[in-house]
């Protein structure tokens with residue numbers, strides 16, 4: 001058991017990010033037994049769910065563009081993804097092997113059409129809050145451990161924001177899996193190390 005001030009944040013373990021899904025991450029489902037085993041150790045357990053309207057601005061189809069290309073949004077560059085995690089669809093549901101009953105809080109993100117939200121703390125403008133910071137602080141949480149999908153996008157952006165907010169942050173690489181788009185994993189791992197995020201196996 002860990003101190004009650006430590007939270008586990010499980011990022012986006014949803015069907016669309018697992019093998020067979022619309023934006024499948026290699027080995028995305030293999031991390032689930034480890035996450036299930038970690039849940040009882042923590043004083044707080046938060047799950048996030050990527051939760052987009054069907055015409056979301058992060059979807060290539062919305063722009064009639066090629067998936068994995070880049071566009072410039074008012075808040076900066078944005079990767080255009082295959083349509084994924086559409087609100088209310090099977091792809092947006094948690095993977096059936098993930099134990100969701102122990103979750104204290106399920107936080108949905110990316111629900112505004114015009115802005116994506118990789119991080120569990122802020123949307124992609126890095127300023128619009130999701131409310132998670134206030135939730136954690138009002139529960140007295142001081143340290144967060146992150147696991148889930150994808151290491152180099154939603155897990156990493158959440159870790160960087162948590163560090164910026166002053167939480168002690170650990171990313172469990174062995175309980176996460178990466179998309180690794182054009183070297184994104186190595187680049188963001190360097191940024192996380194620089195920001196003081198502990199990368200553990």
Ligand code: VGL
Pocket residue numbers: 011012017050081118149150151152153154155
């Ligand atoms: C994610 C790309 C688009 C993630 C979400 O969960 O890492 N990646 N939406």
Ligand code: ZN
Pocket residue numbers: 050051052058081084085110
């Ligand atoms: Zn998304």
